[in-house]
Amino acid sequence: EIVMTQSPASLSVSPGERATLSCRASQSVGSNLAWYQQKPGQAPRLLIYGASARATGIPARFSGSGSGTEFTLTISSLQSEDFAIYYCQQYNNWPPFTFGPGTKVDIK
Amino acid sequence: EVQLVESGGALVQPGGSLRLSCAASGFPFSKFEMNWVRQAPGKGLEWLSYVSTASGDIYYADSVKGRFTVSRDSAKNSLYLQMNSLRTEDTAVYYCAGVRNWNEGWFDPWGQGTLVTVSS
Numbered sequence: 001e002i003v004m005t006q007s008p009a010s011l012s013v014s015p016g017e018r019a020t021l022s023c024r025a026s027q028s029v030g031s032n033l034a035w036y037q038q039k040p041g042q043a044p045r046l047l048i049y050g051a052s053a054r055a056t057g058i059p060a061r062f063s064g065s066g067s068g069t070e071f072t073l074t075i076s077s078l079q080s081e082d083f084a085i086y087y088c089q090q091y092n093n094w095p096p097f098t099f100g101p102g103t104k105v106d107i108k
Numbered sequence: 109e110v111q112l113v114e115s116g117g118a119l120v121q122p123g124g125s126l127r128l129s130c131a132a133s134g135f136p137f138s139k140f141e142m143n144w145v146r147q148a149p150g151k152g153l154e155w156l157s158y159v160s161t162a163s164g165d166i167y168y169a170d171s172v173k174g175r176f177t178v179s180r181d182s183a184k185n186s187l188y189l190q191m192n193s194l195r196t197e198d199t200a201v202y203y204c205a206g207v208r209n210w211n212e213g214w215f216d217p218w219g220q221g222t223l224v225t226v227s228s
Binding site: 032034036042043044045046049050055087089091094095096097098099100101102 | 143152153154155158167168169170203207212213214215216218219220221
């Protein structure tokens with residue numbers, strides 16, 4: 001089973017600032033990595049797939065990069081609606097599909 | 109509008125059973141591979157089960173193997189999860205989520221979730 005880790009566990013950012021979230025896989029997943037955003041009381045929403053492709057309707061301030069075992073989600077200028085928990089997920093070697101434990105982005 | 113709507117969540121005693129449903133609309137359900145994912149209170153996301161378009165391939169997480177059974181009825185645009193021998197650690201919000209195909213394993217769309225509470 002591929003184990004996903006995320007850092008930091010939480011991140012305090014001021015609106016308008018840049019946020020950089022990291023995700024690491026225990027073995028290579030190629031580019032088969034997705035990022036999700038989850039707000040309280042809501043289902044996760046797909047942001048990024050294929051490590052760097054934005055899902056439909058996702059603003060350009062969200063960008064993904066990386067391959068192999070190291071990945072990054074960058075939010076270039078945080079808006080109020082971006083404060084949420086972000087999860088990465090690998091789909092290179094499944095079952096099982098595995099998620100990281102999440103990074104909580106809150107207001108500084 | 110693309111929509112997945114889960115139902116069937118409830119309070120159930122340990123050892124009990126429950127059947128969750130997920131109704132799909134607004135997209136070609138029969139062409140999507142479907143999954144169940146859960147989230148315990150205050151915790152992260154845990155994949156539980158996958159079923160292919162024609163139900164020929166089915167997989168489970170070790171945590172639910174032998175206790176949970178996934179099925180789908182494409183004529184009714186519906187996905188199901190039969191949960192038996194429930195434990196307190198099965199308490200969670202249960203989401204259904206679609207995958208376009210086995211090679212594109214990101215989850216989209218998602219339902220809004222249904223809460224299962226296992227407690228005496």
